[in-house]
Amino acid sequence: MEIVLNTPITREKARELKAGDIVKINGVIYTARDAAHKRMLENLEKGIDLPFDIKNQTIYxxxxxxxxxxxxxxxxxxxxxxxxxxxxxxxxxxxxxxxxGKGSRDVLVIEAMKKYGAVYIGAVGGAGALLSTCVKSCEVIAYNDLGSEAIHKLEVENFPGIVIIDSEGNNLYETEVQKYRK
Amino acid sequence: MREVNVALISEAIKEMCIEANCCLNEDIYSAIENAEKNEQSEIGKNILSQLIENAKLAKCKNKPICQDTGMAVVFIEVGQDVHLVGGSLTEAINEGVRRGYVDGYLRKSVVKDPLIRENTKDNTPAIIHYDIVEGDKIHIEVAPKGFGSENMSKVYMLKPADGVEGVKNAIIDCIKSAGPNPCPPMVVGVGIGGNFEMCAKLAKKALLRKVGSKSEKAHIAEIEEEIFKRANNLGIGPQGLGGNTTILGVNIESFATHIAGLPLAVNISCHVTRHSERYI
Structure with a gap:
């Protein structure tokens, strides 16, 4: 099923999405990868707030x-x-x-997705030039010193994805691969 | 003795870094096109067609095919009748990488220290493999390599008793455990023999060969053929979302080894396996 997904996404909305759903994402999403995650969570332990309100948000x-x-x-x-x-x-x-993102997730992540209501969407890895055409604005909002790893606030339009793991733990990597294994 | 100014090498490497990152090699492009025609999964077929569209767009806009423009790997063969002038060869190679990544708007993905992790901001240093060969030419190959796939690579120190079956099973095991993580369809480079570090270098070098090319050694070509079939029967498919296109190709290089050993390295690469080559 193809779904237009507008951000921010509530927990209730996240729970409605099912593995295999084709989505087109619109709205604000935030980039964060290794170094930004490390800094965000280390800062949190020191009592420093995250650089954006993470409630109902999407991290790319x-x-x-x-x-x-x-x-x-x-x-x-x-x-x-x-x-x-x-x-x-x-x-x-x-x-x-x-x-x-892309690729497999740990069981502890999936448990948290089930417990709180969150979804994991796959974008096509290695299609960075094509995906860039869906980005309408881009602003570094934190950790500028990290260069590419800084947190970027992106506004996207029709950003294509597929729900890989849903909030019930259904996992497209497992179900689809089985169909083609010989 | 032929004199070559190292500035020529810097300039060549700069251009090769940009070219390798923005123009998908013809062999890979054709392999994706063929795979798209033969892919059984609808999701998989759609992903492969997006990869084709992406490659076209990247070439047309001179934009990186993938945002991970890699750590620059440089293989350089210097003829023993070449006299290099104008400065240090290593510095000239790194200067080429620096200019390629800065002037070419490529991502700077290198940290100075693996534990302190401060970005060098110009993607240097490169990983450089030097070789001295006969003649008065310089042969340069630049192969920027992303780490999504690099992280899925493995070295196996097998026993002679494991033999060819042990080798084949280990390669399949490596591809299977990589699963959706390295952006399948993958290109698989394999090194068999040598020692611990040599097999890894052979595996990397194997990735420089065109996909679809066969080893000149008949017994190795047979392994390549079998792995190609077995890997594509794993079901992993494009992006790991199922299908019959798990790898675009597997290239194997081999070398002499010790009576006690059977080293094997599997260097996993993605559908953006980059390679640019020049002679000076």
Missing amino acids: FAGPSPAKEGEVIGSVGPTTSYRMDKYSPKTIELGLTCMI
């Missing part, structure tokens, strides 16, 4: 290439999500409802 595991003159953003495909597995249970607990 990505670090764009630099924009040329006149471009909104460089190439911006997903990075491999398992490296954020250490951090995602906490961000979900804090209110994150949607993650965009």
Whole structure:
């Protein structure tokens, strides 16, 4: 089923999405990858707030290439999500409802998605040039010193994805691969 | 003795870094096109057609195919009758990488220290493999490599008793455990023999060969053929979402080894396996 998904996404809305749903995402999403996650959660332990209100938000595991003159953003495909597995249970607990990335997730992440209501959406890895055409604005809102790993606030239109793991723990990687295994 | 100014090498490497990152090699492009025609999964077929569209767009806009423009890997063969002038060869290579990544709007993905992790902001240093060969030419190959796939690579120190079956099973095991993480369809580079570090270098070098090319050694070509079939029967498919296109190709290089060992390295690469080559 193809669904137009507008951000922010409530926990209730996240629970409605099912593995296999084809989505087109519109609205604000935030990029964060290894270094930004590490800093966000280390800061939180020191009592420093996250650089944006994470409630009902979407994190895109990505670090764009630099924009040329006149471009909104460089190439911006997903990075491999398992490296954020250490951090995602906490961000979900804090209110994150949607993650965009590629690749498998740890059982603890999936447990948190089930418990709180969150969804994991796959974007096509290695299609960064194509995905960049869906980004209408881009602003670094925190951790500028991290370069590509800084937190970018993106406004996207018709950003294509597919629900890989839903809030019931259904996992498209498992169900689809079985169909083609010989 | 032929004199070559290292500035020529810097300039070549700069151009090769940009070219490799923005123009998908013809062999890979054709392999994706063929796979798209033969893919059984609808989701998979759709993903492959997006990859084709992405490659076209990247080439047309001179934009990176993938935002992970990699760590620059440089293989350089210097003829023993070449006299390099104008400065240090290593510095010239890194200067080429620096200019390619800065001037070409490529992502700077290198940290100076693996534990302190401060970005060098110009993607240097490169990983450089030097070789001294006969003649008066310089052969340069630049292969920027992203880490989504690099992280899925493995070295196996097998026993001679494991033999060819052990080798095949380990390669399949590596592809299977990589699953959806390295952006399948993958390109698989394999090194068999040598020692611990040599097999890894062979595996990397294997990725420089065109996909679809066969090893000149008949017994190795047979393994390539079998792995190609077995890997594509795993069901992983494009992006790991199911299908019969799990790998676009597997290239194997081999070398002499010790009586006690059977080293094996599997270097997993993605559908954006980059490679640019020049002679100076």
